[in-house]
Amino acid sequence: MSLKSANKIDTNRYELEIEVSGETFKAAVDKAFRKNVAKMNVPGFRRGKAPRSVVEKLFGESVFYEDAVNIVYPVEYENAVDEAKIDPVDRAEIEVVSVGKEGLVFKAKVTVKPEAELGQYKGLVVQKISTEVTQQDIDAEIKRLQERNARMITVEDSPAQKGNITEIDFEGFVDDVAFEGGKADKYTLELGSGSFIPGFEEQIEGHNIGDEFDVNVTFPADYNSEQLAGKPAVFKVKLRDVKRKELPEIDDEFAKDVSEFDTLDAMKEDLSKKLSEQKEKFAADEIENKLTDLLLEGLKAEIPQVMIDQATENIIGDMEYRLQSQGMNLKTYLAYTGMEAEDYKKSLAPQAERQVKIRLALEKVAQVESIEVTPEDLEAEYKKAAERFGVDVEKVRAAFSEKEISGDIRMSKAIDFIKSQAVIAEAEPVKEDKPAAETTEAAASEEDKKAPVAEEAKPEAAAPKKARKSTKKPKTQE
Numbered sequence: 001m002s003l004k005s006a007n008k009i010d011t012n013r014y015e016l017e018i019e020v021s022g023e024t025f026k027a028a029v030d031k032a033f034r035k036n037v038a039k040m041n042v043p044g045f046r047r048g049k050a051p052r053s054v055v056e057k058l059f060g061e062s063v064f065y066e067d068a069v070n071i072v073y074p075v076e077y078e079n080a081v082d083e084a085k086i087d088p089v090d091r092a093e094i095e096v097v098s099v100g101k102e103g104l105v106f107k108a109k110v111t112v113k114p115e116a117e118l119g120q121y122k123g124l125v126v127q128k129i130s131t132e133v134t135q136q137d138i139d140a141e142i143k144r145l146q147e148r149n150a151r152m153i154t155v156e157d158s159p160a161q162k163g164n165i166t167e168i169d170f171e172g173f174v175d176d177v178a179f180e181g182g183k184a185d186k187y188t189l190e191l192g193s194g195s196f197i198p199g200f201e202e203q204i205e206g207h208n209i210g211d212e213f214d215v216n217v218t219f220p221a222d223y224n225s226e227q228l229a230g231k232p233a234v235f236k237v238k239l240r241d242v243k244r245k246e247l248p249e250i251d252d253e254f255a256k257d258v259s260e261f262d263t264l265d266a267m268k269e270d271l272s273k274k275l276s277e278q279k280e281k282f283a284a285d286e287i288e289n290k291l292t293d294l295l296l297e298g299l300k301a302e303i304p305q306v307m308i309d310q311a312t313e314n315i316i317g318d319m320e321y322r323l324q325s326q327g328m329n330l331k332t333y334l335a336y337t338g339m340e341a342e343d344y345k346k347s348l349a350p351q352a353e354r355q356v357k358i359r360l361a362l363e364k365v366a367q368v369e370s371i372e373v374t375p376e377d378l379e380a381e382y383k384k385a386a387e388r389f390g391v392d393v394e395k396v397r398a399a400f401s402e403k404e405i406s407g408d409i410r411m412s413k414a415i416d417f418i419k420s421q422a423v424i425a426e427a428e429p430v431k432e433d434k435p436a437a438e439t440t441e442a443a444a445s446e447e448d449k450k451a452p453v454a455e456e457a458k459p460e461a462a463a464p465k466k467a468r469k470s471t472k473k474p475k476t477q478e
Contacts (some may be wrong), residue, residue, distance in 0.1 A: 130429065225338040
């Protein structure tokens with residue numbers, strides 16, 4: 001192989017001209033002949049037994065050239081990329097310039113990874129968030145345990161009210177026409193949860209079990225379905241059941257029922273320890289996020305759209321994997337949330353762009369600081385992945401290339417380097433000046449945000465609440 005030229009033809013675009021010797025190309029033509037001769041019918045010869053000279057005389061000397069080009073191209077192209085010292089981010093556009101016994105000349109146009117320019121990355125100043133565990137934190141945890149262990153009691157002697165758990169049948173109509181995703185039977189809805197569009201839940205309040213009634217609402221103007229946004233709708237509703245929560249008393253018996261401890265004090269002490277560990281991890285993650293934000297502020301790079309598109313597809317792939325683990329698929333989830341696939345993809349673009357920028361910035365830090373990956377680093381990462389996925393190390397090696405794993409390790413080392421050079425201010429002390437009830441509600445709200453995707457999904461009648469990196473299993477295990 002001979003790299004004749006490597007020219008920058010546009011921002012992040014290169015054109016390589018590559019020459020393959022006659023000897024190398026002849027070997028590829030020989031291989032193409034052996035691959036195809038068995039499938040060729042030549043008069044006077046049994047299938048696959050015709051001499052090459054006869055085949056070429058009958059079909060033309062170039063009959064095997066296309067396959068020969070495809071055989072020789074991958075290796076010759078990769079060698080040219082290495083020689084040109086470029087880093088392609090998409091498939092190359094190939095143009096054959098000349099081909100024959102004397103060899104092959106072809107051009108490859110390809111988009112390359114942009115050159116990143118860093119701002120400040122040493123001495124970045126961030127403040128650590130508090131990891132202090134307060135009494136309010138412990139009370140909120142106990143409140144959640146209390147809510148999870150509540151008894152559900154059917155309400156037969158009074159109408160439905162805020163806080164009740166209802167079971168309803170409903171079907172939605174716009175201009176007297178039922179719309180897709182607007183119907184469900186035996187749907188469980190907590191009144192006051194804000195799960196459905198504004199005004200829906202309030203109109204169930206005051207009704208009794210067995211009542212059939214209309215709910216009149218208007219979809220928000222920014223609703224994520226263009227067909228419904230801003231439209232008035234009528235839902236035919238039947239109230240099947242109404243239940244209320246009966247919360248258990250918080251005492252030693254409660255501690256025995258919901259934990260491994262015999263007393264409430266022992267359970268509280270364990271909760272405090274676990275909350276402290278969670279807060280320490282969250283604080284460490286927040287420091288990393290803040291440092292990353294500061295790093296990106298100084299980053300300069302013209303990012304090719306293809307890199308953002310690829311990152312978007314990776315995010316979607318991760319989402320699909322998580323949904324599969326919950327017995328769903330992306331198509332069903334999008335139907336539940338009323339979001340079109342293309343709109344969902346567009347909504348991921350900012351997240352995808354941020355991921356691309358982070359990788360470019362950390363790769364540049366690793367390059368500038370000569371951060372290397374050792375064989376020991378690789379082995380440890382493979383073992384860690386094997387443990388995480390519950391598979392043999394060799395299967396992880398087969399699924400993830402050494403280059404891919406090395407890149408991830410180098411990024412991790414780069415962020416560790418940035419943290420080691422940062423100035424991290426201590427957290428300010430926590431002020432417990434909010435009423436316990438307010439703190440509990442806030443904590444419960446945060447817990448709702450962490451709910452599994454499948455639990456967040458609602459029919460199209462639901463309010464437009466968007467669901468929120470996960471690592472996929474090796475392909476050999478999917």
